Amino acid sequence: xxxxxxxxxxxxxxxxxxxxxxxxxxxxxxxxxxxxxxxxxxxxxxxxxxxxxxxxxxxxxxxxxxxxxxxxxxxxxxxxxxxxxxxxxxxxxxxxxxxxxxxxxxxxxxxxxxxxxxxxxxxxxxxxxxxxxxxxxxxxxxxxxxxxxxxxxxxxxxxxxxxxxxxxxxxxxxxxxxxxxxxxxxxxxxxxxxxxxxxxxxxxxxxxxxxxxxxxxxxxxxxxxxxxxxxxxxxxxxxxxxxxxxxxxxxxxxxxxxxxxxxxxxxxxxxxxxxxxxxxxxxxxxxxxxxxxxxxxxxxxxxxxx
Amino acid sequence: xxxxxxxxxxxxxxxxxxxxxxxxxxxxxxxxxxxxxxxxxxxxxxxxxxxxxxxxxxxxxxxxxxxxxxxxxxxxxxxxxxxxxxxxxxxxxxxxxxxxxxxxxxxxxxxxxxxxxxxxxxxxxxxxxxxxxxxxxxxxxxxxxxxxxxxxxxxxxxxxxxxxxxxxxxxxxxxxxxxxxxxxxxxxxxxxxxxxxxxxxxxxxxxxxxxxxxxxxxxxxxxxxxxxxxxxxxxxxxxxxxxxxxx
Ligand SMILES: Nc1ncnc2c1ncn2[C@@H]1O[C@H](COP(=O)(O)OP(=O)(O)O)[C@@H](O)[C@H]1O
Ligand SMILES: [Mg+2]
Numbered sequence: 001x002x003x004x005x006x007x008x009x010x011x012x013x014x015x016x017x018x019x020x021x022x023x024x025x026x027x028x029x030x031x032x033x034x035x036x037x038x039x040x041x042x043x044x045x046x047x048x049x050x051x052x053x054x055x056x057x058x059x060x061x062x063x064x065x066x067x068x069x070x071x072x073x074x075x076x077x078x079x080x081x082x083x084x085x086x087x088x089x090x091x092x093x094x095x096x097x098x099x100x101x102x103x104x105x106x107x108x109x110x111x112x113x114x115x116x117x118x119x120x121x122x123x124x125x126x127x128x129x130x131x132x133x134x135x136x137x138x139x140x141x142x143x144x145x146x147x148x149x150x151x152x153x154x155x156x157x158x159x160x161x162x163x164x165x166x167x168x169x170x171x172x173x174x175x176x177x178x179x180x181x182x183x184x185x186x187x188x189x190x191x192x193x194x195x196x197x198x199x200x201x202x203x204x205x206x207x208x209x210x211x212x213x214x215x216x217x218x219x220x221x222x223x224x225x226x227x228x229x230x231x232x233x234x235x236x237x238x239x240x241x242x243x244x245x246x247x248x249x250x251x252x253x254x255x256x257x258x259x260x261x262x263x264x265x266x267x268x269x270x271x272x273x274x275x276x277x278x279x280x281x282x283x284x285x286x287x288x289x290x291x292x293x294x295x296x297x298x299x300x301x302x303x304x305x306x
Numbered sequence: 307x308x309x310x311x312x313x314x315x316x317x318x319x320x321x322x323x324x325x326x327x328x329x330x331x332x333x334x335x336x337x338x339x340x341x342x343x344x345x346x347x348x349x350x351x352x353x354x355x356x357x358x359x360x361x362x363x364x365x366x367x368x369x370x371x372x373x374x375x376x377x378x379x380x381x382x383x384x385x386x387x388x389x390x391x392x393x394x395x396x397x398x399x400x401x402x403x404x405x406x407x408x409x410x411x412x413x414x415x416x417x418x419x420x421x422x423x424x425x426x427x428x429x430x431x432x433x434x435x436x437x438x439x440x441x442x443x444x445x446x447x448x449x450x451x452x453x454x455x456x457x458x459x460x461x462x463x464x465x466x467x468x469x470x471x472x473x474x475x476x477x478x479x480x481x482x483x484x485x486x487x488x489x490x491x492x493x494x495x496x497x498x499x500x501x502x503x504x505x506x507x508x509x510x511x512x513x514x515x516x517x518x519x520x521x522x523x524x525x526x527x528x529x530x531x532x533x534x535x536x537x538x539x540x541x542x543x544x545x546x547x548x549x550x551x552x553x
Contacts, residue, residue, distance in 0.1 A: 216399075245399065281396040284358050285451075287380040288390050289410035289458050299409055303401030303437070 003032050006072035009131045010099035015068050023068040026051050028078050039063055040094070050081030050111075059089040059119070066127075069098040076106040076137075084114040086124070090149075093123040100140070105133040105166075112142040118152040118180075125155040132163030136192055140165075144172040148180035150206060155183040161305050165194035165223070172199070178206030178235065185214040187305045190223030190252070198227045204238035204267065215244045218301040219252035230259040233267035242271035247278055247301060309334040309462055309493045310355070314366035317354055324350045325364070325516045332462070332495060337488055339496045339507035341527065347516040348497045349393055352466045356390040357383045370462065387461035393470055393497075395451040397439050403450055404434035411457035422457035425486050426450070427479030444471030452483045463487055464495045469503050481506055501531045 003025065007013050015021050016033065024042055025033040029050050036042050039061030043054040057063060071082055088094060102108050118124045132138050140160075148154050158170060165188060174182045184200050196219075202211040213229045231240035242258040258271040278300050286296035310332035317325040325347050332338055342348050353361040355368060357380050368375045370386055378386075398406070407422055408414055423430040426449040436442065438450060448471060455463055468480050484506055487494055496503050504510060510527035512520040520527065 279396065280359060281392070282398055284356075284380050285392060285396045286409060288356055288384050288388075289454055290381070290384040290389075291409055292381055295409075299401065299405065300398065303405070304399050306400040306402075 002074050003027055003072070005074055005103055006070055006099075006101045009101045009103045010070055010072075010129070012068065012070060012099065021065050021068060022063065023070070024053065025070040026072065026080075026082070028073050028075065028080055037063070039092075040067070047081065047083065049079045050083065052083040053085070055084065055086040057088045057092040057094045057122075060091045061089075061094075062092070063094040066095045066097040069096060070101065071098065071110065071112075072101040073108055073110070074104065075108075076104050077108065079109045080111070082110070082112045082114075084112065084116075086114070086116045088116075088118045088122045088124045088152075090119040091121050092119065095125040096127065098126065098128040100128060100130045102130075102132050102138050103163075106135055106137040108137060109139045110141070112144075114142070114144040116144065116146045116154070118146070118148050118154050120149040121151040122149070123153045125153075127157045128159065130158075130160040130162070132160070132166065134164055136164035136166045136194065138164070138166035140168045142170055142172075146172070146174040146182070148174065148176045148182060148209075150178045150180060152177070152180040154181070157185045157187070159187045159305075161187060161189040164192060165190050165196060167195045169197040170199065173201040173203075174211065175203045175205055176209035176211055176235075176238075179208045180206060181209070182211040183214070184212070185216075187216045188218075188225075189301070189305055190217065190219045190225060192221045192223065194219075194223040196223070196225040196227075198225070198229075200228070201230045202232070202240060204231065204233040204235050204240055204269075207236045207238070209235045209238045211238075211240045213242045215246075215256075216304050217246040217254065218305060219246065219254055220249045221252060222250070223252045225252075225254045227254070227256045228259070229257070229271070230261070231269050231271075232261040232263070233269050234263045236264050236266045238264070238267040240267075240269035242269075242273070244271075244273040245304065246275040247304060248275060249277055249297070307334045308332060308369075309371060310495075311369040311372075312355075312366070313369070315351075315354065315368065316365040317350065317361065317363075323516055325354065327366070328513075328517050330511055330518055330521070332493060333509070334493050335488075335491060336509055337484070337494045337496065337507045339498055339504045339510040339524065339527070340513050341498055341504055341510060341530065342513035343499065346513045348513055349466055350516075351513065352390055352464045352495075352497055355464060356380060356388060384460075389455055389458055389460040389463055391448075391451050391455055391463065391465040391468060393466040395447045397442075397447070398437065399439055401438050402434065403428075403436050403438055404430075406438050406450065407454045407457050410454035412459045413457075418457065422453040425456050426453040426483045427476070428453060445473055445476045448472055449476060449479055449483075452480060456483055456487060459490065460492060462493045462495070464497065466497045467499075467503075468496060469498065469500050477502065501528060504528055504531070
C-alpha cells in the first residue's frame with residue numbers, strides 16, 4: 001500500500017491496527033484510514049488540495065490513549081491544506097499525536113490552519129512531529145489560534161529534527177482565561193539553507209492564568225532562524241515565561257525577539273534568551289572523555305532538542 | 307615509571323605568568339595531590355595538562371608516557387588516556403545522565419553503565435533519565451562527572467577540587483570512586499586545598515604562585531595545613547589561612 005511508507009517513517013505500524021486507538025490518516029487530500037472511539041467525534045471533509053477536520057471531544061470524556069493523526073504526502077511535489085477545528089468540551093481530556101510525513105518531498109507546501117477551543121477545566125495536549133525528506137523541498141506553514149476557558153490546560157509541542165526543514169513558518173496565538181495554563185514548545189534542527197520563522201504569542205487575560213513559551217533551535221551551515229515570542233499579561237496574578245535557546249554554528253544566523261508586556265501590576269512575566277555556539281565547557285568535557293568534537297556537538301544538540 | 311613529566315612549564319595570560327617554570331613528575335599508579343592556596347594556578351595547571359582551549363600555548367613541555375603533548379587537542383589527549391574532572395562540572399540542557407555516562411564509557415553495555423553509577427553511589431533507576439542540568443545539585447553533578455570518568459577507564463585522571471560542593475556523606479562516595487580508579491590502575495592527581503582530600507594521596511606537591519615550592523610524602527606536605535609552612539620565596543606570600551581553607 002502506498003501509505004506504508006508513511007506508517008514506516010512515522011513508526012505507526014502497530015498503532016494503525018489497534019482498535020482502541022483513535023486515528024485519522026490523510027495522504028495529501030484523501031482520508032486513507034480512520035478509527036473513531038467512544039467519547040469523540042471526527043467530521044472529516046475533503047476540500048481542494050486538502051482535508052478539513054472537525055474534532056469534538058465530548059463533555060467530561062477522558063480519552064485514555066493518544067489520538068493519532070498522520071498528515072502525509074507520498075508524492076514528490078504537492079500542496080496540502082489541512083484545516084482543523086477542535087473543540088474539547090468542558091472537563092474532557094485528550095492528547096493528540098500528529099505525524100507530518102513527507103519522505104520523498106522535492107517541492108511540497110503543507111499549510112495548516114487550526115482553531116482550538118479548550119473548554120472549562122478541559123485538558124488538551126498536542127504533539128506534532130515532522131519527518132521530512134533530506135532534500136529540503138518542504139514549506140510548512142502552520143497557523144494556530146487557541147482559546148482556553150477557565151481552568152483549561154493546553155500543551156503543544158512542535159518537533160522537526162528529522163530530515164531537512166526547508167522553510168517553516170509557525171504562527172501560534174493563545175488566549176488564556178482565568179486559571180488556565182498554556183505551554184507552547186518548538187524544537188527545530190536547521191541545516192543547509194533552511195529557514196525557520198517562529199512566532200508564538202500568549203495573552204494571559206484571566207486572573208491566575210499561566211503561560212510558558214519555549215523555543216529550542218539548532219542551526220548549522222547557512223540556516224537562518226527568527227524567533228518572536230510574545231507574552232502579554234493583563235490578568236491579575238498571571239504568570240508568564242519566555243525561554244528561547246539557539247545553538248548556532250558555521251554560517252548560520254539567528255535572532256530572538258522576546259517581548260513581554262505587563263498591564264497589571266500583580267502580574268509577572270520573565271524571559272531568557274541565549275544564542276551562541278556550543279558551550280565550550282560542555283564541549284571540552286565530552287572531548288576529555290574521548291568524544292571527537294563532532295560527536296560532542298551532536299550529543300549536545302541532541303540534548304537541547306530532546 | 308613517570309606517566310607524566312612536566313618540564314619548565316610556563317604559561318602566561320596578557321604578559322603575566324600564571325605558571326612559571328614549573329617542574330613535576332607523576333609516578334604511574336600512585337595517587338598524587340597538588341595543593342596550594344586560591345589563585346596559585348592549580349586549575350590552570352589542570353587545564354594545561356588537559357589541553358583546553360586557551361591553555362595550549364605554553365613554553366616548556368609536558369610528556370605523557372614520554373610523548374610530548376604540545377600541539378595536541380583535548381580529544382587527542384583523552385584518546386591517550388588523560389581526563390579531567392572539572393572543579394565546576396558543566397551543565398547541559400536536556401542531556402540525560404545515562405546518555406552522558408554512556409558517551410564517556412569505554413563499554414557501552416547497560417551493566418557497565420549501571421556499575422559506574424553504583425561506584426559513585428548514584429542510584430541508576432532514580433537518576434538515569436534525569437537531565438545533567440541545573441536541576442541537579444552541585445554534589446550530584448560532581449558525582450555524575452566522576453561516574454563518567456570511572457566509565458571511561460582512563461589511565462591518568464586529574465580531579466580539580468573533587469570535594470567542592472560535596473556534603474560529608476557524598477564525600478565518602480567520591481573517595482570510594484577514587485579508590486576504585488586507583489585499583490583499576492589509573493594514576494590520579496587530586497587538586498585540592500582540603501586536608502581530607504590530601505590524605506587520600508601518597509605523594510604531594512605544593513603549588514604557589516604558579517610554581518612548585520615543595521614536594522614529598524603526604525605526611526610531610528600536610529604540615530602546610532598545620533601552619534608549618536616554610537617561608538615563601540615569592541612576593542605574593544600565600545596566606546596560611548588560605549592554604550588551610552577547606553580543612
Ligand atoms: N583565562 C584566564 N585569563 C587570565 N587570568 C587567568 C585566567 N584563568 C586564571 N587566571 C588567573 O590565574 C591565576 C590562577 O588561577 P587558577 O588556576 O584558577 O587558581 P587555583 O585553581 O589555584 O585557585 C589567578 O590569578 C587567576 O585570576
Ligand atoms: Mg581552581
